[in-house]
Amino acid sequence: MGGYAWVTLATNDAYSLGALVLAHSLRRVGTKYELAVLVTPGVTSMMREKLAAVFSLVQEVNVLDSKDEANLALLARPELGITFTKLHCWRLTQYEKCVFVDADTLVVRNCDELFEREELSAAPDVGWPDCFNSGVFVFKPSQQTFASITAFAAAKGSFDGGDQGLLNMYFNDWARKDISKHLPFIYNMCSTATYSYLPAFKQFGEDVRIIHFIGITKPWLQYFDTLTGIVQPPAGTPHLQPLLQLWWNIFCDKVHPQLSPAMAGLAGALAQMTLGEPRSAEQIALEEHMRKQSWEQGQIDYMGRDSFDNIWKKICETLSLAPSRQPSPPKTTSEDETKSEKKEEAEVAKEANTDLIIQSEGNNEINSPAGTEDSN
Ligand code: UDP
Numbered sequence: 001m002g003g004y005a006w007v008t009l010a011t012n013d014a015y016s017l018g019a020l021v022l023a024h025s026l027r028r029v030g031t032k033y034e035l036a037v038l039v040t041p042g043v044t045s046m047m048r049e050k051l052a053a054v055f056s057l058v059q060e061v062n063v064l065d066s067k068d069e070a071n072l073a074l075l076a077r078p079e080l081g082i083t084f085t086k087l088h089c090w091r092l093t094q095y096e097k098c099v100f101v102d103a104d105t106l107v108v109r110n111c112d113e114l115f116e117r118e119e120l121s122a123a124p125d126v127g128w129p130d131c132f133n134s135g136v137f138v139f140k141p142s143q144q145t146f147a148s149i150t151a152f153a154a155a156k157g158s159f160d161g162g163d164q165g166l167l168n169m170y171f172n173d174w175a176r177k178d179i180s181k182h183l184p185f186i187y188n189m190c191s192t193a194t195y196s197y198l199p200a201f202k203q204f205g206e207d208v209r210i211i212h213f214i215g216i217t218k219p220w221l222q223y224f225d226t227l228t229g230i231v232q233p234p235a236g237t238p239h240l241q242p243l244l245q246l247w248w249n250i251f252c253d254k255v256h257p258q259l260s261p262a263m264a265g266l267a268g269a270l271a272q273m274t275l276g277e278p279r280s281a282e283q284i285a286l287e288e289h290m291r292k293q294s295w296e297q298g299q300i301d302y303m304g305r306d307s308f309d310n311i312w313k314k315i316c317e318t319l320s321l322a323p324s325r326q327p328s329p330p331k332t333t334s335e336d337e338t339k340s341e342k343k344e345e346a347e348v349a350k351e352a353n354t355d356l357i358i359q360s361e362g363n364n365e366i367n368s369p370a371g372t373e374d375s376n
């Protein structure tokens with residue numbers, strides 16, 4: 001056995017979109033090594049087919065496998081969450097060495113040199129630089145290490161409830177012992193750094209090899225205009241636009257044509273989108289959803305589509321109370337007042353907007369269009 005591989009993880013079809021774009025980004029920069037993806041039963045068979053077209057290995061793993069002693073122990077700690085599934089990467093013993101990359105990363109330049117590093121090499125976390133960020137790390141598959149980490153997890157847990165806290169506790173000498181295990185930040189550039197330290201991004205941004213869209217900056221959750229092909233970054237983060245745009249360009253070029261409506265949630269909805277053409281009803285519904293998500297993250301297009309007039313129109317339509325001529329919105333006085341009132345009205349509109357909004361659920365997956373019993 002032997003060989004090197006890039007490994008990622010997807011537990012649902014939405015994260016699989018990230019995995020697909022990541023895989024294409026790796027192919028685009030001409031990596032010499034194999035691509036492997038761990039999937040859980042939450043990934044549809046249609047999506048697995050598409051993953052198999054670009055990954056050389058699509059390995060099903062279980063989130064909580066009752067036949068697995070180590071995972072049984074973990075069962076007592078359900079809150080440790082789905083990112084523990086990542087630990088299964090140590091079981092890929094058909095490879096000699098691997099680099100784990102989160103599904104929300106994008107490789108922008110060839111970085112096959114990472115395989116020269118040893119376990120456990122990783123870049124500092126932007127929040128606490130004495131910890132490594134577990135979105136990109138070099139590791140050596142080993143059943144023994146897998147057993148040891150899961151036993152450790154069962155005994156000690158994770159200080160942050162996720163894989164990062166656990167792995168930092170397990171590989172606890174990373175901060176001090178061996179500087180060669182510290183990957184330069186350009187191998188895991190957390191997208192938030194582009195605006196928290198803009199001068200550094202200006203200076204070194206050209207050298208970036210792997211972008212990591214941590215937290216709410218997941219590219220597939222941003223508002224994307226299907227007509228213009230432009231993605232809108234989260235509020236206050238304009239510097240993210242070119243990075244998000246790169247993700248969407250690869251998505252539109254390589255991934256979108258492969259999507260099927262049989263896929264779950266967001267992936268299935270995106271499959272019904274046409275690009276660069278007038279919008280279909282499904283597309284309008286999807287874009288409404290994306291906009292709602294942006295709204296929940298504080299991105300409100302006050303002057304455009306979220307303007308009071310549009311909200312008012314929507315309320316009237318949704319409540320089926322709209323007379324043939326819609327009433328004009330109530331008059332307001334100062335600009336500030338208008339803004340806060342708009343916000344309140346917007347809340348009402350959000351509540352009433354049941355026919356187009358697609359409901360959000362955990363894990364960033366979404367269901368079919370709402371208007372069903374449990375919609376709010
Ligand atoms: N992941 C997944 N499904 C989930 C959450 C996470 O497949 O519902 C995987 C995916 O590979 C993801 C990684 O676990 O990139 C870590 O989670 P995430 O990237 O959301 O964490 P962050 O980097 O924002 O801390």
Ligand code: MN
Pocket residue numbers: 102103104105135212213214215
């Ligand atoms: Mn991540």
